[in-house]
Amino acid sequence: MKIVEYRVTPIAFGDPPVRAAMGLHAPYALRTIIELVADDGTTGISETHGGAAVVEDLNKVTDLVIGRDPFRLAELEHQICGDQQNSSANTPFWEGRLHSSPRTFGAIEVACLDMIGKATNRSVGDLLGGHVRERVDFSAYLFYKHHGAGGPYGFADDPNAVDGWPLARQQQALNAEELVAQALAMTKAFGFASLKLKAGVLEPEEEIRTIRLLRDAYGPATPLRIDPNTAWSLETSMACAKPLEGLLEYYEDPVAGKAEMAMLAKQTSLPLATNMCCVSFADLPATIQLGSVQIILGDHHFWGGLRASVQLARICQTWKIGLSMHSNSHLGISLAAMTHLAAAVPNLTYACDTHYPWQAEEIIVGGKLNFEHGSLAVPNEPGLGVTLDHSELARMHQQYVDCGLTVRDDQFEMQKIEPGWQARFPRW
């Protein structure tokens, strides 16, 4: 079995004007779709981060992919990533600054596993060791946001959004009350039983008030998380920890860097979580030595694929670190891969993050996957269990070309509505 075709297609899809510490989401989110075809006609697909640099990285390794037996992945990883697992000396604020090698390999690995699954008539989850749960829980990902639906509508209403979540998701949420309304609409639509607030946007006092109102609205049993994306100083993180103690399931990346997270950990009873100070295997020794966090949010897109993520899970189990899952704006191919991974990892016990409800478009046949009671059924079909809709791929690729975006730049988007706005870390 040999890979004879390898296609890398950049796409764009509508993304509402949600806020984070780095600024504002553009009207379109960028992703990249990888397609493989083997000499026997078996196909494999995957989805990863978007933009021109990602595509360039993926195209650079074409010669390593074409002609390869899709089972021979350890060699490909070694060729792409090398002996050292890519030190991340510059602790990134977000994925665009992550080291590219594990992302490049991971995108190809997922497509190969999809292909292997189809060739062997087994699900990707089974290739990872088999499902330990039949459904995977996700959390409600709540954003402060401006009015608007994203995509061609930008800050305007989607005329098709007549009721329910499609209507609610275009509403503004720029204070605690509006955020709670967003939460209630989202949990009503999808049934999520855990909530995560993307913070680092408003004054810390307002964000803490939001958490308090969410606690009031949902009662004591619903896990709540806050993620200021390192917009807070150590001093602010410590000051905010006090009113948040007893309210949070975990406190995610309030302050930047392993050392300051470790200092914070010594001062609060809140479990600390990260997808920013520990984003690669090279980050793990110092993270563990310092005691920076109690929970790591994995993400197969940048940790180097699904098997690497299972290996991360073993590391978390070994060092008694909790494991959760990070998300970016994504479509159903990524969601399927995330679901298989979460299903195959016994110690992934936290509900996973997902941006999925924020997107109206979908690139898989049959349209968007359905959450029930906040969870997804794990596909049992061969491979990822989802099929690429080629007409949607073509449409979204054209959208990529037409929108003119080639890199995610939330600061630039924010400056369109607030000239001179700067992403500052820490801001508070």
Added chain:
Amino acid sequence: MKIVEYRVTPIAFGDPPVRAAMGLHAPYALRTIIELVADDGTTGISETHGGAAVVEDLNKVTDLVIGRDPFRLAELEHQICGDQQNSSANTPFWEGRLHSSPRTFGAIEVACLDMIGKATNRSVGDLLGGHVRERVDFSAYLFYKHHGAGGPYGFADDPNAVDGWPLARQQQALNAEELVAQALAMTKAFGFASLKLKAGVLEPEEEIRTIRLLRDAYGPATPLRIDPNTAWSLETSMACAKPLEGLLEYYEDPVAGKAEMAMLAKQTSLPLATNMCCVSFADLPATIQLGSVQIILGDHHFWGGLRASVQLARICQTWKIGLSMHSNSHLGISLAAMTHLAAAVPNLTYACDTHYPWQAEEIIVGGKLNFEHGSLAVPNEPGLGVTLDHSELARMHQQYVDCGLTVRDDQFEMQKIEPGWQARFPRW
């Protein structure tokens, strides 16, 4: 696909009277053969440690195995091993005292991977990520020993051993010169390019003299290792390190325990290796924190199977610890599994240990696997690439019954030739 048959068969095969710090090998080594049959007739086999307790552990989980889809291994591991990866509070001297759960799971996992490989027409190595090398290097495992061939011959000559290694392997080696003669015969027969001396048997001075003579006989380029199996005190280990510096590839388990190994590590430039103070995932945090070793000898038989061993390899890569492979007396099924594993792990860069040349019997169809230039070709056939010889299985099981051994007890065997002999740690 469901497992419908699960057979656990204890076997015994001839083992020469080799010495180690624990005493003397019995005339028979004990192993256990696991056989699986799926509802579609696909089979899977594996080989693990021997004796009554191992068989009992394997039989206890019958209900978890029968009816299982062989791909659903993460769940089985979780059921057998639990959340915690079995702390090994009692640092073991050898495998008989290792925690049994990962061994039990690992034995079944290898048989399932053999079955999956046969069902998917792929090698076990491919299921682990694919081979990164086509041949796997092994080292010459040198033992001080008494005269004799083992098996029914005990301390007598095997009449079939007329020349070459079969004749040489029954010779006595109880001083440096005799050990070098053993080494030369073994490397001539198998082409091994690295040598490991099982030590902790004679006075340390004689063992160091053995290393010096091996260095003289093989020249400066041949890697040499010494393994006193914790028979040396910290003081002796430090004193012996000095004459060994510059002579060894690594210094394996001279002293017992993570803490004393770490103290030794601070005093010597020799890389320290272990398969005794770190034998489970639960051992890793303290081993790494203390800096006890530079090299871990993995062993899929007690680390919890082949995938767990790949995960150990990731941990070693992440913390920049070298990875080698440990061995016990074993047959070709284990050797095939070890070879697939070593072939699929890029950072397993040391030649693997193997006792294989010491055994004359074989349980796989076609007889013993052949080393060329000290290495084995990685099988590309489906599964492990070896087939169980059922007549040999029956014969070796009868041998198990007849020999009356149900546990490995090297001290007891040693007392037969030296009444009152005690295994003492440290002895020197």
